[in-house]
Amino acid sequence: MSDSWQDPGSVSFMLDECDTWAIVGLSDNPERTAHRIAALLQERGKRIVPVHPSAPTVLGEQGYASLADIPFPVDVVDVFRKSEVAGEFADQAVRIGAKAVWFQLGVIDEDAFARTVAAGVPMVMDTCPAIEWRKREQA
Secondary structure (H helix, E strand, O other), X not given: OOHHHHOHHHHHHHHHHOOEEEEEOOOOOOOOHHHHHHXXXXXXXXXXXXEOOOOOOEOOEOOEOOHHHOOOXXXXXXXXXXXXXXXXXXXXXXXXXXXXXXXXXXXXXXXXXXXXXXXXXXXXXXXXXXXXXXXXXXX
């Protein structure tokens, strides 16, 4: 793991200053990790935006089939997809003008990380907001 993947400044920026989180791979299945993390983000005052091909409404928020379909600005694109396909969502996040990209625990694409950061967009990879908030509370 590269220390730059979880830069404390980038983590703090996303957790503290970013309010609208588009969650790629979020479905209405409460058994899925994405659903639990979306609920946690809401509890922490964040607006969640489900991004899933079937565009379900999740936790009271309208879903969209793609990032490009979201008709308002997004702060963070949070990706719950396999590493092999996650990079395309980082690229889409840059294209839609997202302020940051977050790849969840176990989601790693070093090339996408390099492209995203080179485009001037902070990115965090291979961690979870729940883990990062827990670290802060234990400090």
